Amino acid sequence: MKVIVVGGGLVGSTLAERIASDGHDVVLVEQSRALVSELNDRFDVQVVCGNGATVPVLEEAGIATCDMLLATTDSDEVNMVVALVGSEIFRVPKVITRLRHSGHEVGFRRIVGDNAQRVAINPEHAAVEKILSLMPVPGAVDVVPFFEGQLVIAGFLVRPKSEFNGLLLSHLRLLFPGNPVLVVAMRRDGEWRVPHGEDEIRAGDLVYFAVDPVELDNVMALLGHRHGKERRVMIAGATRIGIQLAHRLEDQKVPVTLVEPGRAEAESAAAELESTTVIHGSPTDRELLGEEGADAVDGFVACTDNHEENVVACLLARKLGAAHTFALVDNPALASLIADLGIDAVISPRLLSVGVALHFARTGNVKRVAALLDDAVEAFEAVVPGTSRLVQSPLAQLGLPRGILVAAVQRGDRIIVPGGADRIQPGERVLIVTTAAMTSRIDDILER
Amino acid sequence: MKICDAIRPELVFLGLSAGNAHEAIEVMAGELAASSKLDAAMVESALIEREQLGSTSVGNGFAIPHCKLANLGEIVVALARFEAGVDFGDNANHEPVSFFFAVLSPPDQPAEHLQVLSQIARILKNADLRKELIEAADVPSITRAIESAAQQEGL
Numbered sequence: 001m002k003v004i005v006v007g008g009g010l011v012g013s014t015l016a017e018r019i020a021s022d023g024h025d026v027v028l029v030e031q032s033r034a035l036v037s038e039l040n041d042r043f044d045v046q047v048v049c050g051n052g053a054t055v056p057v058l059e060e061a062g063i064a065t066c067d068m069l070l071a072t073t074d075s076d077e078v079n080m081v082v083a084l085v086g087s088e089i090f091r092v093p094k095v096i097t098r099l100r101h102s103g104h105e106v107g108f109r110r111i112v113g114d115n116a117q118r119v120a121i122n123p124e125h126a127a128v129e130k131i132l133s134l135m136p137v138p139g140a141v142d143v144v145p146f147f148e149g150q151l152v153i154a155g156f157l158v159r160p161k162s163e164f165n166g167l168l169l170s171h172l173r174l175l176f177p178g179n180p181v182l183v184v185a186m187r188r189d190g191e192w193r194v195p196h197g198e199d200e201i202r203a204g205d206l207v208y209f210a211v212d213p214v215e216l217d218n219v220m221a222l223l224g225h226r227h228g229k230e231r232r233v234m235i236a237g238a239t240r241i242g243i244q245l246a247h248r249l250e251d252q253k254v255p256v257t258l259v260e261p262g263r264a265e266a267e268s269a270a271a272e273l274e275s276t277t278v279i280h281g282s283p284t285d286r287e288l289l290g291e292e293g294a295d296a297v298d299g300f301v302a303c304t305d306n307h308e309e310n311v312v313a314c315l316l317a318r319k320l321g322a323a324h325t326f327a328l329v330d331n332p333a334l335a336s337l338i339a340d341l342g343i344d345a346v347i348s349p350r351l352l353s354v355g356v357a358l359h360f361a362r363t364g365n366v367k368r369v370a371a372l373l374d375d376a377v378e379a380f381e382a383v384v385p386g387t388s389r390l391v392q393s394p395l396a397q398l399g400l401p402r403g404i405l406v407a408a409v410q411r412g413d414r415i416i417v418p419g420g421a422d423r424i425q426p427g428e429r430v431l432i433v434t435t436a437a438m439t440s441r442i443d444d445i446l447e448r
Numbered sequence: 449m450k451i452c453d454a455i456r457p458e459l460v461f462l463g464l465s466a467g468n469a470h471e472a473i474e475v476m477a478g479e480l481a482a483s484s485k486l487d488a489a490m491v492e493s494a495l496i497e498r499e500q501l502g503s504t505s506v507g508n509g510f511a512i513p514h515c516k517l518a519n520l521g522e523i524v525v526a527l528a529r530f531e532a533g534v535d536f537g538d539n540a541n542h543e544p545v546s547f548f549f550a551v552l553s554p555p556d557q558p559a560e561h562l563q564v565l566s567q568i569a570r571i572l573k574n575a576d577l578r579k580e581l582i583e584a585a586d587v588p589s590i591t592r593a594i595e596s597a598a599q600q601e602g603l
Contacts (some may be wrong), residue, residue: 163566166601171569174512175562177501221559222566304489 001025003361004061006034006052006082007073011098011123011350015070015357016045022361022439027061053081063090070357071097074335076104078348083120087112096357100124100240121356123349127303128244130352131326134345135233135299137216138324139225141206146381146431148298151180151408151415153379157344160203163222163287169199179212180337180417181219184407184433185377192376194405196434208377210407210431212415228323232282233261236283237304237311238269241328241349245301246276254272256278257292259283261304286320295321303328305346314343378434380408380442386426390447396420403435449523449560450603451567452595458483459526460587467543469536470496473513476528476548490517491552505536505545509582510572514551522553523564523567527590528553529581538597547581571597 001024001210002162005016008030020026026045029052030036045331050057052073063069069092071082076099083097095112096119099105105120112118133143142155158164169183173327183195186211187206201207211219220226235242238260246269249256256276260266263280270278281288283302294300300317302310307329314325326345335346340398387396395406395418410429416422424430434442461479467564468471472487481488494515498504505511517518527547529576533544549568573575584590 160602163563165571166570167566168573170570171506171566173502174506174569175565176506177498218558218562222562 001067002062002065003027003068003070003087004029004063005057005072006030006058007071007079008032008039008047009350010075011357012070013039013356014351014354015072016099016165017043018354018358019361020045022023022435029057029061034122036390041326049273051335053078053085055085058082058085058090063092066090066092068094068361069096070091070361071095072353072357073098076100080104080108083108083118084111088120093117094360095119096121096360098353098357100125100340105170106112109413114250119357119360121353123353124241124244126352126356127241127328127349130347131245131345132248132300134326135324137220138227138298139220139223139344142208144379145417146210146379147408147410147429148262149213150410151431152216153184153208154215154219155208156200156204156219156225158203158207159224160302162203162224163200164207167201169195169201176215179215180408180415180416181209181211181215181408182207183209183378184210184405185435192435194377194403196402208334208379208433210417210433224393226323229296230293230298231255232257232293232297233290233301234292234294234297234303234317236260236300238262238265238278238327239303239305241303241416242301243269243272246273250275257297259292279285279376284316286316286334289313289316290320297322298326299326301326301328305330307334308329311338311343315341318342348372376436377433378436378439381429381430381431383429383444384424384426384446388424388426389427390424390430390445394421396424400445401438401441403438405433407431407433449561450598451525451564451571452591452598452603454523454525454564455527455591456525457587458590459524460590461526461528461586462531462584462590464530465532466529466530466534469511469534472530472545473499474527476513476526476550479528480524480526480550481560486517486524486552490600491515494552494596503536503542506569506572507542508535508572508575508578509543509546510549510578511536511545511547512549512551512565512568512572514553514561514599516561517553518555519553520552520554522554523557523560525564525568526550526552535573538573565592567598567603570601571603574600 003026005012006029016026016028028047048061067087071079080095087095099120140154144153154209171395185208232255234257236259258278261282268279300322302313310327314327327347408431466475473544477488477492495513498515528548533546536545574597580593
């Protein structure tokens, strides 16, 4: 497949790299000369220097024969023009554009019509959805449902006091004999792996569990995570994300306190929201957070436009006793620095939009893609065709490469964790977890 | 709940013998009933029911049979040693079992139940502890060995 990515920022360059590593032919278009030379040094992807919203530059990038166009610059207006030129002039089969303002999305939709191959991604919506999916699972850094919610993958950082610290993975079946609870991926000392056999869980590990939802509270209890004293959420920052989140929580009848440092912003938020209590003040003011009851909240979400301040606010809330803290951080360097400080989840709208775009970019039997943290480990839910290698013999005899794990199978109306002696049947749905290095092997294993 | 606090010397049974897993659970349930207010038949059937979901043998000659039991006020941990070993029907994976850590829990304490199971599984990784439990001549040596292993594991 030939793919053009316009915009060489974090989203564009990450997408270009990932799509190229899937084996596609990628051209990246970027206007800034400085950034182009940096991209040339860092990536093995062809880069065209120029304004991607103009036809000659797009032609130079090869739009006439392009199968997929992604518009990922920081400007909604530029992305809109790129996407419309690709869609309406060159009839590119698949077009994806990043649009932050929902008003732009409305215009885009009116022009391209109701076409499933024309996708607008709103990173802020994606961030709100992510926070809402994490909120019911205190302590989780990521929660992704599979098999229509019959199984969830939830990632947790294991703390020294956790009852999982020192447990062998083989013991999970002892603790949870009836319902699926297994570890599908773990990161230790910066290294990711899909675990096998006698691995031991240790403090400091980031561990992804595949869990039957009825066991989630038990897993959380062993991890030492708990719900807050009150089912209340505190949001720092009346940004678009903060306001959207408050609206959604109001719909769920969850009490919300919104702290906003700007007086005008606080007043306009108070006028727009209904049951939410809006406080004018600094989200890094410890005394204020204490007075407003940050100690008892179930969730504390810092989503101001100042991402360093979000980190500080979350650390303060955590110290006061908030059960579950979320910081909006778009800078991967900052995100990796704070990984072990005790903030439960770092939300990056930009990286979330990468995940959504990759999801759309993939085709074939893979019905669902979930890019897990760091993009280093992925989980796929897919239907296994009769022609697949997977159905030919019991799992243990397939000789699957290390780094690929068939974690669960939907068999009838049950989810089972297959053992080495189990054989996958044609047409069954499976959950496969792989390290990024092995992702390109998946199509091979599923198809042949 | 800490594993050391859950172990009671009067519920450590040494010198037992049985022909198979079911019989071993029956023998232990009988000992347990004689030393506590528990009903032997109820304990036995609940443990057997759990065993049918999958063997609780964890290898190296140890098993952690467990169940939830209605009307129990607190978690009960009993230890039982079968000097000649017991065929646990799990021989494909593990050798015969000679030492039980049995855990009986009130149904309304799922987290504490899992905590105790997890702590037992964790201390049993310790080869020195396993050796001492198999070889110990009396109950105090057993409780001391467990306390020291738990401390090493940070419990």
